[in-house]
Amino acid sequence: QVQVVESGGGLVQPGGSLRLSCAASGIFFSIYTMGWYRQAPGKQRELVADITSGSITNYADSVKGRFTISRDNAKNTVYLQMNNLEPEDTAVYYCNAKCLRFGTDYWGQGTQVTVSS
Secondary structure (H helix, E strand, O other): EEEEEEOOOOOEOOOOOOEEEEEEEEOHHHOEEEEEEEEEEOOOEEEEEEEEOOOOOEEEEEEOOOEEEEEEEEEEEEEEOOOOOOHHEEEEEEEEEEEEOOOOOEOOOOEEEEEEO
16 A cells, blocks of 8 residues: 655744655655645645656756755655745645656645745
8 A cells, every 4th residue: 555644844934944754655665756746725736846766856946945855765755855935835735756667646645834924
């Protein structure tokens, strides 16, 4: 059974930091591209950042220089370090595990990030 579980969301003041974690089980983690997406109220879900099996990273323009995605294959976990948070970063953040080779695509349940004073 595949499980993708996010953690680390919460309320933070503008300029603050949070680190999200996503633990995946039931998959051959190291071959998956892992991604973080977010969805704000009334908006479509958008890609925040992803990291390939070879640790090549990709970021949305809005988070470049502020967010860092990383992975630990030994722990089957992907992280999103978010610094200098802005109110516009408020959203539900979702973790995604995708493998083009197998045609599989899994989502977590999401974790709320709220940036507010």
